[in-house]
Amino acid sequence: MTTYLRCTAFAVAMLSLPMAFAQNKAEDFPNKAVRVILPFAPGGATDAIARTVSQKLSEKWGQPVIVDNRAGANGNIGAGQAARSAADGYSILMATSSHAINASLYKKLDYSLSKDFAALSNLATVPLILVAHPDVPATSVKQLASHAAAQPGKLNFGSGGVGTAAHLAGELFNTASGAKMVHIAYKGGALAMNDLLGGQIQVMFANLPEAQAQVKSAKLRALAITGSQRNPQLPDVPTFAESGFKDIDLKSWFGMFAPKNTPQAIVDKLSRDIASVVADPSVQQRLKELGAEPIGNRHEEFQAFVNSDIERWRTLVQKSGASAD
Numbered sequence: 001m002t003t004y005l006r007c008t009a010f011a012v013a014m015l016s017l018p019m020a021f022a023q024n025k026a027e028d029f030p031n032k033a034v035r036v037i038l039p040f041a042p043g044g045a046t047d048a049i050a051r052t053v054s055q056k057l058s059e060k061w062g063q064p065v066i067v068d069n070r071a072g073a074n075g076n077i078g079a080g081q082a083a084r085s086a087a088d089g090y091s092i093l094m095a096t097s098s099h100a101i102n103a104s105l106y107k108k109l110d111y112s113l114s115k116d117f118a119a120l121s122n123l124a125t126v127p128l129i130l131v132a133h134p135d136v137p138a139t140s141v142k143q144l145a146s147h148a149a150a151q152p153g154k155l156n157f158g159s160g161g162v163g164t165a166a167h168l169a170g171e172l173f174n175t176a177s178g179a180k181m182v183h184i185a186y187k188g189g190a191l192a193m194n195d196l197l198g199g200q201i202q203v204m205f206a207n208l209p210e211a212q213a214q215v216k217s218a219k220l221r222a223l224a225i226t227g228s229q230r231n232p233q234l235p236d237v238p239t240f241a242e243s244g245f246k247d248i249d250l251k252s253w254f255g256m257f258a259p260k261n262t263p264q265a266i267v268d269k270l271s272r273d274i275a276s277v278v279a280d281p282s283v284q285q286r287l288k289e290l291g292a293e294p295i296g297n298r299h300e301e302f303q304a305f306v307n308s309d310i311e312r313w314r315t316l317v318q319k320s321g322a323s324a325d
Helices: 002-028 045-061 073-083 097-105 141-150 165-177 189-198 208-216 264-278 281-289 299-320
Strands: 034-038 065-069 091-096 117-132 156-159 182-185 203-207 221-225 251-259
Touching: 002 264, 034 045, 034 073, 045 065, 045 091, 045 117, 045 189, 045 208, 045 251, 045 264, 045 281, 073 091, 073 097, 073 251, 091 097, 091 117, 097 165, 097 251, 097 299, 117 141, 117 165, 117 208, 117 264, 117 299, 141 165, 141 221, 156 165, 156 189, 165 182, 165 203, 165 251, 165 299, 189 203, 189 208, 203 208, 208 221, 251 264, 251 299, 264 281, 264 299
Parallel strands: 034 065, 034 091, 156 182, 156 203
Antiparallel strands: 091 251, 117 203, 117 221, 117 251
16 A cells, blocks of 8 residues: 555656646746737837837846737738747737638638637727828718719728728728728738828728827828727717717727647736736826727636637628638
8 A cells, every 4th residue: 555655646746747847937937038929010000009018028027028020911921920939938929800800711821810829818909990081072981981982993991901800891881881992901000001191092991099190180081980989089080880880890909829838837927917017007008098998808818709709700701701812
């Protein structure tokens, strides 16, 4: 019996070693630079939110947190690279609702947002704002709908990529209003915004952080904003529901993910630390100044949200008729 007990105790000790090792690694994490892979071009809402949070994480950890822009293929290039990164917590993906949309928009992807990553924290959500170049003869959504319907194919609307929330909002607007605007895809919202300001495109469903400065300076005309109520940053802009288009109520979310097989102890630490940074008053203030609603939830809640959001967008993709193929 004594020998049996000794063997049992030894077996239990051996089984507990990996867990203890992972816990020790998590307590020591991070001890070098952390890379945040951001799969869009610099300058857009994703970039601004990622850099706000990354800077505070760097202060918290006492280690560099480097934002690495890897734009292309509507965020799929960077996401694929992140999925193939070492599962040690030192490579983090900054993903958005576009990646949830991509799951149904593309027939073939070299990654799965729900299967190849552990969701860490949803940093923030932002509303979409419909903005037009001042040369467009419309001061309301209904006027834009009438103008676009009367000139099929003449108005172009831009977005940060095929299948982004901004793209789908434009397609849903076409369907709901009878407009025939043509979609022009860019490699990021900032690039689309530049062409809108220059008049190369006429309309855009923009993430609020990308457009509010231009609206306040009267360089663009705001027609409506998504959400159940008006945004405090632009209180004079009506909601789509107020404008007679209650079904256009899409928002973009922005979150951080770790590659699958990252030790659970490190996932938990990342999730906890990111959430605490988002809760910091200075980060809250900055995100709200951008027009974002801070979230900062934890791993389990965000993972459940991502899984359900992929299915929600699948329905919207089918309804809009959008396709990347």
